[in-house]
Amino acid sequence: MKELIVATKNQGKVSEFRQMFSKYNISVKSLLDIDRIIDIEETGTTFEANAIIKAEAMVELLGLPVVADDSGLEVDALDGEPGVYSARYAGMEKDDQKNTAKLLRELEGKTDKERTARFVCAVAVARPGVETFVKRGTCEGKIATEPQGTNGFGYDPVFIPRGSTRTLAEHSSDEKNAISHRHHAIEQIEDWLKTLS
Numbered sequence: 001m002k003e004l005i006v007a008t009k010n011q012g013k014v015s016e017f018r019q020m021f022s023k024y025n026i027s028v029k030s031l032l033d034i035d036r037i038i039d040i041e042e043t044g045t046t047f048e049a050n051a052i053i054k055a056e057a058m059v060e061l062l063g064l065p066v067v068a069d070d071s072g073l074e075v076d077a078l079d080g081e082p083g084v085y086s087a088r089y090a091g092m093e094k095d096d097q098k099n100t101a102k103l104l105r106e107l108e109g110k111t112d113k114e115r116t117a118r119f120v121c122a123v124a125v126a127r128p129g130v131e132t133f134v135k136r137g138t139c140e141g142k143i144a145t146e147p148q149g150t151n152g153f154g155y156d157p158v159f160i161p162r163g164s165t166r167t168l169a170e171h172s173s174d175e176k177n178a179i180s181h182r183h184h185a186i187e188q189i190e191d192w193l194k195t196l197s
């Protein structure tokens with residue numbers, strides 16, 4: 001089994017990467033397992049830019065190949081917000097419940113048709129001395145009127161993927177990992193993942 005570093009401190013992302021990389025025979029080490037933890041400032045204005053910043057910062061520190069994920073929710077009625085600020089939507093403490101509550105408040109009174117949204121995930125692959133590449137995956141859906149379900153993380157309890165009547169938090173992890181923005185991004189780095197195992 002080959003080990004790969006995923007530059008994230010988000011336990012929800014770590015679990016999903018673990019599950020999705022296992023089919024390539026790759027085990028995941030995250031920033032939660034590394035002592036030399038640094039705070040990487042996400043100064044980019046796009047998911048791609050932030051994914052590259054996180055991946056390259058860790059390559060610099062460790063001298064090993066690194067994958068990073070920058071993701072978030074784009075809500076059409078809010079002109080694409082919270083977007084790259086999804087984790088910090090209700091404040092710097094990055095509180096999933098507060099973020100979700102703020103989102104529902106902002107959409108109060110909006111009809112079903114006005115609640116369309118998508119999850120976006122940019123996955124960057126960075127290596128010492130080689131040019132970084134980045135791929136994007138999306139998952140279309142709409143925002144529910146109240147939170148439902150306990151699986152997943154972040155905005156999952158209020159996101160209903162297109163074609164479903166349940167929120168992502170009411171999907172099993174296998175179901176989510178078959179349709180998610182993260183799955184669609186990882187799918188696009190599959191050729192590179194296969195070269196590792």
Ligand SMILES: O=c1[nH]c(=O)c2ncn([C@@H]3O[C@H](COP(=O)(O)OP(=O)(O)OP(=O)(O)O)[C@@H](O)[C@H]3O)c2[nH]1
Pocket residue numbers: 007008009010013042069070071072073086087099119152153154155156157159180182
């Ligand atoms: O319901 C959700 N299901 C998902 O599948 C998902 N993916 C991302 N998100 C939200 O978008 C922020 C990303 O921000 P983000 O990419 O900066 O990550 P983060 O700050 O949590 O960790 P790190 O990877 O930067 O260490 C996260 O905090 C979440 O609020 C999701 N919400």
Ligand SMILES: [Mg+2]
Pocket residue numbers: 042087
């Ligand atoms: Mg972050």
